[in-house]
Amino acid sequence: MRTFAKMAAVVMVGALALTGCGKTSSEKDNNASGSSSVDVCKGSKGEPKVGVAYDVGGRGDQSFNDSAYRGLEKAVKDLGASCIEAKATTSDNDSIREQRLQTLADQGFNPVIAVGFLYSPAAAKVAKANPNTNFAVIDGYSTTIATDAKNLSDLVFAENEGSYLVGVAAALTSKSKHVGFIGGTHGDLIKKFEAGYVAGVKSIDPKIKIDIQYLTEDPSDAATGFENPAGGKQAATAMYQGGADVVYHAAGKSGLGLFEAAVAAGEGKWAIGVDSDQYLTAAKDQQPHILTSMLKRIDTAVFEFVTAFKEGKVQSGFVNYDLKVDGVGYSTSGGFVDPIKAQIDAAADKIKSGEVKVPEKP
Amino acid sequence: MSRWMRLGLPVAAVVLALVFSGVVATLVLLFTGDDVVGFWRVLFTWPSERDLVDIINMTAILYLSGAAAAIGFRMNLFNIGVEGQYRLAGLFAGAFAAQGLLPGKLNVAAAILVAMAVGALWAGIAGVLRVWRGVSEVISTIMLNAIAGSLIGFLLVKWGESTGNARNTKMMPEDSWTGFFRLFPDVSDGAYHLSLLAPLVGIAFFILVYYTRFGFDLRAAGASESAAVSSGVSVKKMIVVSMLLSGAVAGLIGVPMMFSEAHQYGSAFQTGLGFTGIAVALLGRNHPMGIAFGALIFAFLGQQANLLNILAGVSPDIVNMTQGIIVLSVVIAFEVIRRLATRIEQRQVATQLDAERQGDTALKGASA
Known part of the structure; x- marks a missing residue:
């Protein structure tokens, strides 16, 4: 009996770990349909092809990731860009993040935008391996790792x-x-x-x-x-x-x-x-x-980055979004x-x- | 039972479980309206060389995690705390290596010992609580996981360094970095040098469990505590020792990647591996070879999750779910097969006995 109870506990814990808390993911979907019912990336065609890798929480958090999504949405509507989105999980490691960014680049997406500072080491590595693709990391410090990369930008905020x-x-x-x-x-x-x-x-x-x-x-x-x-x-x-x-x-x-x-x-x-x-x-x-x-204003940063890319004026290194340029503010x-x-x-x-x-x- | 059956049945169970999981995953994808064809096309595409390297590395890491869990399982101990053990061990190993107290690779060896010691101590707490106060190790290890997380946060804030928005230990000296075994000429990375720890642990685990007195006691105590006690095994000692061993192996989980890639403990350190290890051990039936197989399946599916997400638009949650279904189906399939095997064996014994009895009566009849 004791063994059975323990077995049950193990299976429960295992199930929780494996599903990574299924509850949040279903909530995520509900919220996603609530906040932005249309997925702009589905069926979008045109240049530039923007690849976005989200941070934990993903689209539908009504906060951090969604702010990036709004910038993407604007880029599709105003610039005629097309896009693809990739999700993160809480058990990612640097290799998996690298693979995510690399796969986006392999699929011809350029620029590639990584949302969240955790992508910094991965972006630094992938940017070196793909000199013809532009990468940006929101909140990143990747350019302190790959200091000479011309195709890498860190979009940081005050x-x-x-x-x-x-x-x-x-x-x-x-x-x-x-x-x-x-x-x-x-x-x-x-x-x-x-x-x-x-x-x-x-x-x-x-x-x-x-x-x-x-x-x-x-x-x-x-x-x-x-x-x-x-x-x-x-x-x-x-x-x-x-x-x-x-x-x-x-x-x-x-x-x-x-x-x-x-x-x-x-x-x-x-x-x-x-x-x-x-x-x-x-x-x-x-x-x-x-x-x-x-x-x-991650949305502004994403939109401006895509615009700059389209016009061939991407600024590598740190790009600061502070109060002066309305990179932050209040609603x-x-x-x-x-x-x-x-x-x-x-x-x-x-x-x-x-x-x-x-x-x-x- | 024939040798063929003994080997064939487990393989059949695994194949059956995999097929069943595939069917369930397909049904779920149909239900959610996802791209089923894309799912299977991506899954059955031979991985690129770069991905193969990642799969090999992940298999090694998950093997360590699975072995750590399995050592406890063998003793009927559910060490849920592998997660906390390897993270804390990684922090201390990283911090130790960064000091550069010893030259070059000696520093690496010492750091590995530090990792094993920290993992063992953290697991040992749960072992001691179990034999001393009768605290269930399930509860104590879960608690110790939470404590480990906060402790790591505290130590990093107090003594760590900041790199951009990330917080980590100091970078270790360059002569303590371990490299890669290049497997493909076109891929700059290869298998981590320290991924060799996985086969080493596997061999040690195999010898320990099947060819030593301790292993015999372990299996005996795991199978029946009372029988073990009456044959002179100290169960208390077994509990503490297997917890320490489990924790020591757990301590190794984070080491291969840290020494080859990040060279420091920090936000790049992968979490969640301890829980995955439990599933890998279940999948591998706590057997040194089986765990390798379980680790490979999990590493493969984990690696495909990104591709499925980007190329087929399938959420990584679906892949997680598939991994869960595989574990459940393997557990169930083995139970079904075990019962089947028992029944076959019973029937064989019965027919044998019948034959003997008939032979006896025939003999008696002849003599009468």
Whole structure:
């Protein structure tokens, strides 16, 4: 009997590991059909042929990956490009990422855009092997590895500057003088969001209390960090119950749980979205709680990269998307930030002029 | 039972299970409206040389993971913690190698020992808890996985370095890098040097289980604890030792790739291999040869997942699912075959006995 029970436990764990949490994938599909019901890549013909390799979470996260997808969508519509998309899994290694990028290049896709910094080592290697294909890595550092590659670009963002602005919005909106931040994995990238947000809040009122929680301390556990709406909801619920009334997330798809928690917490509790304008994709009952979203214009970066490629003007190396070039910003959908817009824009002007330097590390 | 049957039945079981999995996968693809023809065309296309290299490397890595799980399974110990063990071992091995305390390849050898020691210790915790407090190793190893993840995060933040947005240990000195066995002239990479650890572990595992006193005790205790106790085997000792061995092998999983490719522990370090190893061990029936076969199938399917995704538009989830179905079908097929074999054997014995009895009566009749 004991053996049987153990056997059952093993089979369950094995099944969970093998399916990589089947629940999230079905949710993913639902969301994908909800946010962008038409798949622009299906049946698209034309030049350039753009290959996109997504990060964990994939299209349908309504956040990071979807922002890249919107850029792709625009490239197909405005430039007549065609495209193909490739999915990532949480158990990828560098060889598998290399194979993914290489296969896209082999299939004649050029340029190839990799979404997420994890692709950096793979892109550096594949770019060297395929000098006639252009590669770009969102958030990447690939050009620090392949320093002489002319066909390789890292599209990087000033997440701290955008987060500063929503931090200002949070501080001006909070009545309880208590706000929160939920991060995905506790890595350098997400800490940049935290640092900017905290600086923004403190710039309005240094006495405001800020709860900070990361969904996992394990840097490799993207599943718990970024594909975990239940965990996001739990963390947010605790913050709201503890008295916070504005919570900002940088946790990809896990952030969807934050919106649910805000609805459950009721009137006067706000959530701030990330990467995409999440007001637009949120459910009707969630919309009244979404104060604003920190926009990370991956869509702009993708679109501009494809445009530059078409015109033969690709810039290799790091391409910076900061506040000055509208690479980051905040959304106004829903109109909740309209009364404080002047103050947020004033803060933005100070960053643009260099008067305020937003820290990158907490 | 004839020798032919003993060899033929398992092979038949595996073939049957694979065919069955193929049918189920096809049905699922039809149901989801995916490209079935594309799926099979991609799957049956002989892999490119580059992909073959990757498949070989992955087979070696999954073999180590499967062997680690199988050592525990042999003792009826479900070491779910291979995942945490190899990740923690990888971190320490990477950090140790980066110090460059020893020259060149000696440093690599020492780092491998560090990896095995860390893996063994982390697994040993679960072993000791089991014999000392009776804590089920399933629970404790799952907990230890979670703890390992957070511990790794903590250590990397405290002592690691940043490369762009990634966090990792220091790069190890160049004379400690291991290279590749070039298999094809056109492919710059080859099999990792340290993938040789897989066949070494396989041979050691085989000798240990089938040709040593310890292996006999292990199989005896795994088959029947009470019988083992009454024949003088210390089950407590067996539990701790097999946990330590399982963990030591687990520690090796991340080593081949780290020393040949990344040369540091960091975000490039592959996770999830420990769980895949459980499936590989199940698929291989905990047998040193069977695990090799299981590892090859999983490595092949894993490698095809990308191609299926890009060339046929099939989601990697479908490939994961197919892997799961294969494991289930193999387990079921073996159970069916085992019962079948038992029945055949019983019938044979029965006919033999009948024949003898008839012979006896005939003899008696003749004498009467």
